[in-house]
Amino acid sequence: MARTGQTETHQHDTARTERLRQAMQHLENGGFAQARAIVEPLCDDRRADIILAHALAGCGRSARAARMLCRLAQDNPTARHPAQDMMTLLLRHSRLEEIETTLHATLRQTPNDIRLYDQLGEFLLLHARTEEAIEVLVEGCRRHPSALRTGNLLAVTQNETGEAHKAQALLRHLLTYHPQSAMTHANLAHILTIDNKVDEALHHHAQALALRPDDPHIHLNHAMTLLKAGRHADGWPEYEWRLRIPGRLKYPPERLLPTLNQDGKLTGQRILILSEAGLGDMLMYLRFVPALIRRGARVTLQVPREILPLAARIYGVERVIDPLRPVPAHDWHCPFGSLPRVLAQTSDIIGAPVPYLQADPHKVLAWADYMPPRPGLRVGLVWGGASRPGVAQAQAIDRKRSMNLVQLACLSTIPGLYLVNLQRGQHARQMTDIPDGMQLYDPMDDVHDMDDTAAIIMNLDIVVSVDTSIVHLAGALGRPVIMMDRYDNCWRWQSGQEDSQWYPHLRIVRQSRPGAWDGVVARVHDLLQAATIRHTAPMH
Template identity: 45%
Template sequence: MDAEATVLIQLGRFDEAELLLRQSLQQHPNNRGTLNLLALLLTETGRFESALSVMAGLCESDPDDWEPLCNMACILSNVGRMEEAANLYRKAVPMAPGDPRLRLNHSITMLKSGRMAQGWAEHEWRFGLPGHTSMPLDRLLPNISPSLDLKGKRVLVTQEEGLGDTLMYLRYIPPLARTGAIVHIWGTETLAAICERVTGAAEVQFGGTTPEYDYHCPFISLPRAFSGTPDAMGAPVPYLSADRQKAEMWRQRLQDDRKFRVGLVWAGAARPEDTAALMVDRQRSLPLSALAPLADIEGASFYSLQKDRPAEQIPDFPGELINFMPECHTMDDTAALMVNLDTIVSVDTSAVHLAGGLGKPVIMMDRVNNCWRWLHGRDDTPWYPQMTIVRQTRFSDWSDVVERVKQLLEDAVAAQ
């Protein structure tokens, strides 16, 4: 039953999964695996207090098991109860100090709490899990310090996770180059042109064989390397730029639109091959129909910046939603269109990092159990000074978010 329930949870068929789990617990009420699955389901459906109650029972029944402590701390961190989460990690980490799963989750809570220097150091425990780097850790870039001489040294900066992460951490390429390092980026093709224009990138490669290097550094380790320096937040915004010729082409095509131009992104990339990413996307994305109230804004025009299958929802928008995205084949193309818009309204996906890095005003529609990088209880972010965060107040309910976004856009139109 548990295996079937796991698949149903991953597919978002929560009622069926819960029925199976409840039936299983009637037969085996103390099965820890089933109880963990039930807590996961409750979390995925926004019943956080119930999930915490299940995890508390698991903690009480086996005080020597660190995993329910960790899971309970993750839930608390998700809902912003940061000090409670930290207290649980203080108990759990000494119980399994060498477990990378525990230490990585601990790092996420520290980062969400704003304890950046400690959080980035702890975040290196991700290398104990598969899928982060196959490069030798003895040649990982050390922390930047006065005693570290990088002049003339080749530093290979490598793609690690999603496009948004790369766009976010490209801000560290300029200060890395200022150390005298020769910066070689080994990334993904869709970001190649954007990477090439970042100040300090000596060479950009996608595909092929591993080039020669003195040190390597996955993008997500760059903030750890700079955490003790004046460049702890990387280069100031904007650190990304659009292709001038492409941007000029879009300027000319859009010049007759005198309205306030709004770019819309309502869904992230589902990545069905990645279960964790799929489950996150289910919470961060919304149907385009939920943005229908925006169509009533006088003086605004709307441009789709949406890629992939969610773009099929464009007919669901009650007003005109201009769609040039079939002409945008890479992030470089999208960036050129973006710089000709007045503001970007997006869910938490790579588009906010592209727009933020370009220095564009961004309104990010965020879920109630938000990602660590947006900290807790804030409607701004140190990463992108021109971003406003509009967060859910109720799990999976976008209605009040859309109303607040509408008001922000109406104010922006009036201020033109």
């Protein structure tokens, strides 16, 4: 009889496990009602309850789902809240309303559970509801002043909305409770760098690295601070830590091109330079390619099609391929961003002098017919960056570096000046509602790639742009550029200066405080007005 009972128990357990597996499969496929129907009759245990809570949330039964999630959370008060897995699951099926309703219901039932403030705040931030997220996180910090994760999330959010001083104060407050928090030191260092407080930032980077010496993300932010401070000899080797982030280094590390000394030769060595980062970064790093060729390297460049013709025109390059093509046999590989490290101990630490890129002379002549008449000053204009959908950090930067076309309307009032559109992408749509009285020549419908844009730039007198790849393109071509820069500028433009070691014909006009474009535009107006007077003055 005992053996029969054991067999029946085993069969019951096997059947139960199979039903739970089926219910879980339905959840993964978005079949919330089917999962609920399978799991609801089963006796209570943690696994069944988790599946049922997720199914109820997906079916819109938020109150009951919240009760179950709260009960499950109470069993493990220091673990991740089960509502986190619910949110992750429902996000995959775009059940946004169900997620938000369930999170609010769960928070109402356990208003002192700090984990829920984090989750609701993250959900709201994910969907660009920043002000609501800040309200939720502020309430969480009010209830739990020492909450580490909540405070860091709030500080990072405050910084993104231009409240850097609040963010710094909050992180310093958290360090009084958690002086050994590497995350808090690292976030404070990052925000101080953005606010151009480089020395203090380096101090907190050192604290974070002492606590987590093998964290590649902390090393990467440390590198950005060093480079912004102009400490290239320290910054470029530190920047190599980005390649330790999972998925960043796609080829064998033992074949990564080593650092060269001044007399280092690469005679006959096949070097594959790998596409990396954005177009602007690659246009800037192309300046280092001639130094490899002078050392005897046989260079293959892997670049996006957008800049392929420009890269192919660099003297001595053996082959140029786009990232979709198979890579050729090679002796060494090197991502674009590692080129400065390779040459950091040589006289080529800044790379080739400008111009190191050349426009197609035939295209330059062809595009001349599209230009405004002489003797007016021809000014190319870019007011927005290229945001990358789905990349939250890139979108946040794009919001800060871009402006609206209407903010530049005063430039069209300068006598003898002609504005030429160089803007592409989503920001170009603003031309459908161009400011009254503003005239903007627009050749971009016939532009296919940056080779066309380069030819247009060679027909211009000045390029005026926010911090985009066009700044690098015009700078690499040796053309005059006025860059309208955000307050929390990119490392390569350093701080407290109007010129650049990378592009000698670049003039930087930077915001005096986050988001303040009026002063920038007024200064650009004055610079262009003076340039127009010089350009159109009669010869004596």
